[in-house]
Amino acid sequence: MKLKFKVQPYQTNAVESVVDCFAGQTLVSGIGYRIDPGRKAQTSAFEEGFKNADIQLADTQVLANIRDVQKRQNLPISDALTVSTGCKFNLDVEMETGTGKTYCYIKTIFEMNKRFGWSKFIIMVPSIAIREGVYKSLQITADHFTENYGKKARFFIYNSKRLHELESFSSDAGINVMVINIQAFAARGADNRRIYDELDDFQSRRPIDVIASNRPILILDEPQKMEGAATRDALPKFKPLMILRYSATHKTQHNRVHRLDALDAYNQKLVKKIAVRGIQTRGLAGTNAYLYLESIEISKKAPVARLELEVRLKSGEIKRQLRKLEFRDDLFTESGELDQYRDGFTVSQIDYNNDTLEFTNGIVLKAGEAIGDVSERDIRRIQIRETIKAHFDKERQLFAQGIKVLSLFFIDEVVKYRDYSQADEKGEYAHVFEEEYDLLRTEYLSELAIENESYRKFLERDPPVKVHEGYFSIDKQKRLVDPDIKKSGEDKGMSDDADAYDLILKNKERLLSQGEPVRFIFSHSALREGWDNPNVFVMCMLKHSDNTVSRRQEVGRGLRLAVNQHGDRMDHPSTVHDTNVLTVVASESYKNFVAGLQAEIADTLSARPRKATEAFFTGKTLATETGPITVTAALAKQLYRYLVKNDYTDDADQIADAYHDAKAAGTLADLPSDLKPYEDQIFDLIDTVFSEANLPKMEDGRKPKTNPLNANFDKKEFQALWSRINQRAVYRVEFDSAELIKKCISALDSQLRVTPLQYTVKSGVQLDSLTREELVDAAGFNENEQATYQAETVTSLVRYDLLGKIGEGTQLTRKTVAEILTGIQASVFAQFRQNPEHFISEATRIIHEQKASMVIERLTYDGVSEKFGIDIFTAAQTGQDFSRATAKLKHHVYDYAILDSAVERDFISDLDNSKEVVVYAKLPRGFLIPTPVGDYNPDWAISFEAGSVKHVYFVAETKGTMSSLKLRELENTKIACARKFFDEIGKRVANDKLKYDVVTDYAKLMDIVSTSTA
Structure with a gap:
């Protein structure tokens, strides 16, 4: 398969934020100059070169441009150009891990060439890992950018032994990109110092002089890792035209022109959601009885507990086994009468809502807890088992959508996976994995629905030994070995073994194919940066925790949104977080891991304002259809008073939970009349103020609750409804x-x-x-x-x-x-x-x-032969947010409905209790109507019974239900398009009344029903 790339508005914004800083610069295709031939040159073949044209704008104009860019994003306004490392143009671009910052700066290269003619670029990175990842990105995006810009870029990795590439870099008039890691010019080794030496094999020239003559634009990837004295001293020697710095966590601030931080990325659904399966150990007074509560599950009769305990086999051997326990089961009996379970280990309560199991002796276990005689080896086995289980849960959900699920184990030494002293060369983790995989696969196959034949064949296809693989460094005997880890310097903790990265990067696309058996990857923790794969859905840390690697660094390898078998990115806003959920299997409790990760995210948001004051709001820019407007002092005072009056801020002027609760429920108080025209933008501005409630919500991934279709779905009334509305169409x-x-x-x-x-x-x-x-x-x-x-x-x-x-x-x-x-x-x-x-x-x-x-005005719809399949009702039913679910419903096609607001909750309550309603559905997010401004997902399909006539109504979303208030005007446009769509469908449906309308409550709906049946 081949990864596909498309133009994403948020990435285009990042590119424009940089390029617009030089608005007004004249387009110059390239300034010719004479390349220094060197004192020992025998030829003049490379005498003519092409360097970047100087910046023609006055410093004041560049600063004005920067301030304009900052104003439209409500970023802090720069007072002056930040001069650093010998360069006066230093721009910071903040982009969260997984949102495609590499893609963005590659696109920026092409856009700068298109608009201004600049063609010489150097991408600097802090490690070999990131260098190899950047080079791979340049390769896989080459066709995409050629298609969009009509030209190719020439790119290469700087190597002091291949200096002829510098000649081509200087003499070629097209886009030229050099990728270089800082060790190549900031380290003390002889090879690394060659860049500053006059070399006989380079016509007695210094490579750095040839590079500097091009006045290159420097792009620093992860600049916070390149702030050592050696790097800072070296940068001016490149004589850069400007320096662009891209990172999720800038340490030193320059002129910041773009921000897409962790909150922006999560709220805009540009990265995966995170679920955590924590594992906690605690002592058990008076006994060494081993117990591990894996999960609490719903059965046809009552909840059951999946519990691992020690069991005496018929052979007399004692082995740990998983058992499903019900109310009143006795562990003494279940274990084969082992003494440690004799006193009071009878199940007294199984609580599905709180994920707890209680015994008559008063001991309570929470899902994910292990007690008793628990060793590190036990914890690692539990982690491996939980990873496989989470993998199967996700795989079963996504297989039909053509999405290959990958799971990643990080370990700290190769011998745990590949042990060449053993006859089979398998390490401890490889043995444990294959044992647990075989057991869990058998269990899943026994529970798999009979109609899911294609996934059953996929699961049965490959033996356990084929589904996992290790990606490590390789020695001369082709054996996997631990990489060389840097003990000090700016790249401390990283590996400099290029072959390890080469392996995992070369197989990036192959791993995404369902035809490739490998689905579980074992890799060294030193490979935590510089590569990722979009389809990593489960991540497990089989290593000793330390303070050198943050939780945020660890999960960053799996945040990128997934792709399907065609290489298409699964990023539709309405379904993105149903599909894209990263499960982290941690060796600490869920509570501790989540608290630690959220604290690390909060630390990166230090640049966000903390207080919603008049001073903060004054002067901010609101983007409207007629152009940007500035918040005056008078408007800022009204906004501040609105927040105080409704208790949406506390005494310290920080955003209170009451604001976030009201917004989520769709019950925000009305704004003053002067602010009402800018309602969407006002609330977006308030949301830029940091509060703890803004931090990403992380689920406990251990219990993937499901919401199955029920008998209402098979009713003739709903099937008649569905046959009339499942028409696909295209617009003109x-x-x-x-x-x-x-x-x-x-x-x-x-x-x-x-x-x-x-x-x-x-x-x-x-x-x-x-x-x-x-x-x-x-x-x-x-x-x-x-x-x-x-x-x-x-x-x-x-x-x-x-x-x-x-x-x-x-x-x-x-x-x-x-x-x-x-x-x-x-x-x-x-x-x-x-x-x-x-x-x-x-x-x-x-x-x-x-x-x-x-x-x-000019929109028309044409029906096509293809129709929506019923599989859209069963897709993405795992891992829903049941905190927003209703009680069990009578007339809905699902047992529960996941609602977006209090308005919807009142509406569905009336629907379910209505005598006129036969059956209804909150339409799944896969039911999409194409419009010129984006796909539209109506909320409700409802069948009424009135005599012998069936009426079908669609009800659009009501106030407070949009995920982003920015979409209000966009939603109105989509609704107008939807009216045309359903008008066209209605004309083709004989003897039926098919109506689409927007309602605010059940009473309004019945008014429409009454009018149409009159």
Whole structure:
């Protein structure tokens, strides 16, 4: 299979946040220069090179651009350019692990080349692991970026023994990317120092001088790991045009131009949810009886407990076995009358809601707890078993969707997995894994529904020995060995064995195929960074805990969203967190692990504001359809009073739980009238203020509750309903070109405003006496004057394809663009000469907005032969958030409904008690209607009985149910599209009344029913 990439709005925002800092820079395809041929050069083959053009903008203009970027994201506003490591342009981009920061800076490379012509880039990384991961990303995204930008990038890893690649880097006019790890220039070894030496095999030149002549743009990946003195001293020697720093956890702050932190990523559903299976050990007074409560499960009669205990076999051997226990079962009998279970180990209560098991002697066990004679070996076996069990739970859920589930074990020494002193070469963990896998697979097969034949065959296909594999360093005898771990320096704790990374990266796509038997990966803990696989769903730490690796680093390898067998990313907003849940099997209690992980996440959010004060709100930007507006002091005071009045903040002006509870329930108090027009943006602004309630909620992954379909689903009324609404369709939008041209001309005349280019003139006086170095470096001058001027016109060697650029951005023909531009006022078009780049971008934006406004008016739907399958009702029914579930329902097709708000809770209560309603369904998230502004998922399908006529109604989402209040206007557009969709379906359904409408409660619904049956 091949991974697919698509343009993601949040990644595009990250790219634009960097590129827009240089808005107004003239496009220059490349500045030619003469490459130093070296004193021993025998040829002039590489005399001509192409370097990055200098930044033409005045420092004040770049700072103004940075401030504009920061304002639109409500980031802290920079007072000045942050000068660092000899460079005055230093931009910080904060992106959470798993959201694709590597993809973003690769795309930024292409976008900078497209807009400004810059072509020489160096990606610096702190370790070999990250270097290999970046190189792999450049390889697998190459076709994607070629398709989007029409050109390829040449990329290579710097190697002091392959210096001919530097010649190509300098002489090639296209996009050139060098990947280099800091050890290659900041370490003391002889090979590493070659970059600063005059080399005979490099025509007596210094490699660093050849690199620096290109004025490269430096991209630092994980810059917080590259702040040692050696690295800081080395960076100025590259003479960078600018330095871009990408990380989830910046240590040193520069000019921050983008933020996508852990909360943003989780709330926007860009990373997996996290579930934790904690394992806690505690002593048991008066006995050494071993017990481990795996889980509490629902059965047809009553809850049962899955408990591991010691059992005397018929042979007399004592072995630990899993047993299913019911109320009143006696462990003394179950164990074969072992003395340690003699006194009071009779089951007195099994509590499914609280996951506890209680005995008559008063001992209470919680799921995940082990007591008695518990060794480290016992804990490791339990962890392996829990990992396999969690894997099977997830695999059973996702197999039908074509998603390959992978599980990852981190261990601290190879001998635990591969022991070459043994005849079978298997280590302890490999033996335990195969034993537990075989037992659990047999159990799962016995419980698997008979109709799930395809998954049954998949589960039976491969023997245990084939489903796991180790990824470690390899010695000369092709044996797995522990990697060399750095004991000190900036890359402390990391491995420098490239072959270990090579193995796991080469197999990245192969591992995603269901045809590949390997589903469980054993790897060294040193491989925690630099690679990941999107389909890691279960992660287990079979190693001693230490303080050198944070929990956040560990889980980061599994946060990326999954892909299916076609390489498509499973990221639909309505179902993303049903599918994408990472289960961490920890060797500590659930409570301790979650508390520790959330504390680490909170520490990374130090840049977020903590208090919702008038001062915080004043001056913030709200993005509206008509353009950004600034929160005035008066509006800020009203907003602050609103929060205080409703007890949404505490005495310290911090956001209170009452706010988050009301928002989740859809019961937020109405805003004052002056704030009401900006309701969505106001609440988004409030949400940027940090509070503990904002931290990601982590489930206990041990008990995947299910919500099965019931007999209501098979009722003839629901099947009749379903047969009428399961039609798939495609939409068409036909534009009236003349009307579009007219609207665009009017909008451009009234809205298009371009910022003129500026340039700076500096003057200086030469010093009275100069050293040789000052003369060579042009450092012997004192600057005594600087002035900034506005350019009247732009003089450039670049010929702008104005029609082509705007046509590309708006997806209109050159002819249509030409008619628009020739129709605008001459004074408006004259702005093109003042700043061509800004003119193109602004004109593109305005035309695109006019085009979008005509979508609804020209929208039509055409049915296709394909229909929705009933499998959408059974997909993603594992691991739902039952904290939002109803009590058991009478007329719903599921036993329970997972609700989004108090409004829905009242509505479904009325539905279930209604005499008119035969059957209804809260439609699964896989039921999607395509619209030009994104897929739409209606809430309800309801069948009414009124005489002999069946009526089917769809009810759209009501106030307070959207996952993001930003979607309010977008939701209205989707609803308008849905009306057209159901109108088209209604025309094709004979003798039926199919109606779609928006209701706020059951009474409104009955008004519509009464009207339609009158």
